[in-house]
Amino acid sequence: MTNQNVVVPDAKKGIDITIAMALPKSLFSPVVPKPLPAAPGGYFTITRKRFSKKTETGGKISSWVDSMRDSSPTRVKSTTSLSETEEKNSWIVNHPSALNMFEQIVKGSKGKQIVMFLDYDGTLSPIVEDPDRAFMTNEMREAVRDVATYFPTAIVSGRCRNKVYSFVRLAGLYYAGSHGMDIKGPSKNNCKYKKGGVLFQPASEFLPMIDEVYNVLLERTKSIPGAKVENNKFCVSVHFRCVEEKMWAILVEQVRSVLNDYPKLRLTQGRKVLEIRPTIKWDKGKALEFLLESLGYANSTDVFPVYIGDDRTDEDAFKVYIILYSSIVFVSLTNNSILSPNLNYSEQFGTYVNAKLTGSKKQGARAWDSCF
Ligand SMILES: O=P(O)(O)OC[C@H]1O[C@H](O[C@H]2O[C@H](CO)[C@@H](O)[C@H](O)[C@H]2O)[C@H](O)[C@@H](O)[C@@H]1O
Numbered sequence: 001m002t003n004q005n006v007v008v009p010d011a012k013k014g015i016d017i018t019i020a021m022a023l024p025k026s027l028f029s030p031v032v033p034k035p036l037p038a039a040p041g042g043y044f045t046i047t048r049k050r051f052s053k054k055t056e057t058g059g060k061i062s063s064w065v066d067s068m069r070d071s072s073p074t075r076v077k078s079t080t081s082l083s084e085t086e087e088k089n090s091w092i093v094n095h096p097s098a099l100n101m102f103e104q105i106v107k108g109s110k111g112k113q114i115v116m117f118l119d120y121d122g123t124l125s126p127i128v129e130d131p132d133r134a135f136m137t138n139e140m141r142e143a144v145r146d147v148a149t150y151f152p153t154a155i156v157s158g159r160c161r162n163k164v165y166s167f168v169r170l171a172g173l174y175y176a177g178s179h180g181m182d183i184k185g186p187s188k189n190n191c192k193y194k195k196g197g198v199l200f201q202p203a204s205e206f207l208p209m210i211d212e213v214y215n216v217l218l219e220r221t222k223s224i225p226g227a228k229v230e231n232n233k234f235c236v237s238v239h240f241r242c243v244e245e246k247m248w249a250i251l252v253e254q255v256r257s258v259l260n261d262y263p264k265l266r267l268t269q270g271r272k273v274l275e276i277r278p279t280i281k282w283d284k285g286k287a288l289e290f291l292l293e294s295l296g297y298a299n300s301t302d303v304f305p306v307y308i309g310d311d312r313t314d315e316d317a318f319k320v321y322i323i324l325y326s327s328i329v330f331v332s333l334t335n336n337s338i339l340s341p342n343l344n345y346s347e348q349f350g351t352y353v354n355a356k357l358t359g360s361k362k363q364g365a366r367a368w369d370s371c372f
Helices: 061-069 082-094 102-109 138-150 161-168 204-221 245-259 284-294 312-324 346-358 361-370
Strands: 045-047 050-052 113-119 153-156 174-177 182-184 228-231 236-239 265-270 273-278 303-309 329-332
Touching: 061 245, 061 265, 113 138, 113 284, 138 153, 153 284, 161 174, 161 182, 174 284, 182 284, 204 228, 204 236, 204 245, 204 265, 204 273, 245 265, 245 273, 265 312, 284 303, 284 312, 303 312
Parallel strands: 113 153, 113 303, 153 174, 303 329
Antiparallel strands: 045 050, 174 182, 228 236, 236 273, 265 273
16 A cells, blocks of 8 residues: 655664564654654643642643644654764664664563554654545554464554554454553454453543534634644644644634633644543543553553653653663653653653663662652
């Protein structure tokens, strides 16, 4: 299948990483993009020993626009300036990449059950202009199929679950759509794991509200060329990838004015997309916890979750890793978006990951402590 409108170099081009065990190399690409700024309105506030979130809907329009500008870094650049190369090199020194540490990862996973969590857009599929045409390649599909024969595997996406299933088309997997608010396991016949037929929808009471706000947003953004509103069942995406930059402030203003009438909904950002979702305390991280529990690994030390994602929403899952599991592997395809660089967190997080993987508990504990 070919994608005519690919806007970021296809992940396929970057496939040159050797992944040990049954993790096919086609799942990964070497990426060191630019840091993402924090979402305006204080997406993450870090206090000692806990994360707290402020309402994302707040903040100045101008800071939203700044953040929108940097919301979708390109993966692979054909030309890189000297300063960019230096920046990249110093980044790598301070932020060891999980992709270069597969031997340690394999060692860390010995005797444990690996469970795979895969984001969809930008991870399994290339980023393209038209969200309806974000197809994954057959090669990628085969890679995921292979992974799923060895390990329980879940696709965790911001998209509507049925839509992401229609792209992946693999039975036998868990699917968590709408940023984890719509979880379905494989049917019992298709599943070798406990509670295969699981179905969980913690935001079902929001369905009518989401439908309503989707229609209002369609109407309110129709005069903005390139804007696209997508109904993801338990959340809504407003895409601005094809909107001229000079119109972004107007777009975000429109969206925020609509949300003024819906205090039970909040606004966050993904890659060139504004995301409207219920204020319930549920995200990809909660979905990860739920799925591990369904698989019989609640608070277990016998599990080795591996989560691959490229978006800010995937950070919610990364946080669960560091809080709950001593053996952690995260692969962020945006790499340094783990948390806002100006919170001085990412570096510590990288050290923590490194220390954990290399078994230096003392160093890990120190880094962990200074994260908060
Ligand atoms: O959690 P994900 O699976 O990564 O879903 C997040 C959003 O992905 C889609 O949008 C992104 O991909 C599009 C296609 O490549 C691209 O055009 C857009 O700019 C990206 O933001 C999806 O359309 C959204 O609904 C998801 O929320």
